[in-house]
Amino acid sequence: MTLTSYSTTPGISIRKSRLRVPPTVTLSFAIVALVLAWSLAPALFTSLSPVNGFPADKLLGPSFTHWFGTDHLGRDVYTRVVYGTASSVSSALIAVVIGVVAGGIIGLLAGFFGGWVDTVLARLVDVLLAIPKFLLAVIVVTAIGFDTINAAIATGVSAVAVFARVMRSEVIKTRRATFVEASFLLGGTRAHILWRHVLPNASRSVLPLAVLHFGDSILVIASLAFLGYGDPPPASDWGLLISIGKDYLKWPWLVYAPAFVTIATVLSVNRISRWLRKTD
Numbered sequence: 001m002t003l004t005s006y007s008t009t010p011g012i013s014i015r016k017s018r019l020r021v022p023p024t025v026t027l028s029f030a031i032v033a034l035v036l037a038w039s040l041a042p043a044l045f046t047s048l049s050p051v052n053g054f055p056a057d058k059l060l061g062p063s064f065t066h067w068f069g070t071d072h073l074g075r076d077v078y079t080r081v082v083y084g085t086a087s088s089v090s091s092a093l094i095a096v097v098i099g100v101v102a103g104g105i106i107g108l109l110a111g112f113f114g115g116w117v118d119t120v121l122a123r124l125v126d127v128l129l130a131i132p133k134f135l136l137a138v139i140v141v142t143a144i145g146f147d148t149i150n151a152a153i154a155t156g157v158s159a160v161a162v163f164a165r166v167m168r169s170e171v172i173k174t175r176r177a178t179f180v181e182a183s184f185l186l187g188g189t190r191a192h193i194l195w196r197h198v199l200p201n202a203s204r205s206v207l208p209l210a211v212l213h214f215g216d217s218i219l220v221i222a223s224l225a226f227l228g229y230g231d232p233p234p235a236s237d238w239g240l241l242i243s244i245g246k247d248y249l250k251w252p253w254l255v256y257a258p259a260f261v262t263i264a265t266v267l268s269v270n271r272i273s274r275w276l277r278k279t280d
Helices: 009-019 023-040 077-113 115-130 133-144 148-175 178-185 190-226 238-245 253-279
Strands: none
Touching (some): 023 077, 023 253, 077 115, 077 148, 077 190, 077 253, 115 148, 133 148, 148 190, 190 238, 190 253, 238 253
16 A cells, blocks of 8 residues: 655745846846946946047957947047946936836826816827837927937826826726725725835836836937937937948948947846746
């Protein structure tokens, strides 16, 4: 007579599979970590100046001395890309914070209180969604002035509606949960339930969206800089570097280098966002 033993290894294996990080996600984290390091301490990665160049070395191709080549003024393109990271990353972070905070508050209030509050805020969100995001960013930055920070503010304003809609749907779903109704029956105030129960549970879906929007903000801000809505030269924003390089098509590395860094960063952020959505 044999005894049948029940093992819990399937549940453990499922949890381990959820915690296992795919190689593409690991590579994405490494690229994002490198970009963040560039933005925090660019001097550790290059000893050259992003502003001053050597005219005798102008328009040199990529080499061991100049990894991304040199531009029309003899400046090292790699150095300019590295020093331009701080502006691109900080601007994208500002845009994400504006979108998360403003959109989160609108969605939280609309979904929790409902009624006329939901109607008014929902119409505001519909108006913002009716305007193409990039066009809205151009309108805002034109109104407040041409500057990288203003471009970040404009990008954040254009994302408010997306965060508001996601937060509203999550709040409505959480508000109908059993533990929220139980808290009401136990005498919990609206403020207590809102901040103690609804907000922590509803905000879980906002994190992957915020990471995704970080990559999208880099693209929008680079596009605004490409069109001349950011800081003027000798700034080295990624979009501005691409804009300057397009005038020298015989030397394609002037466009390829900043464009490759921008694309690699955005794709890495998007991959991390998809992975966070699956693990959640």
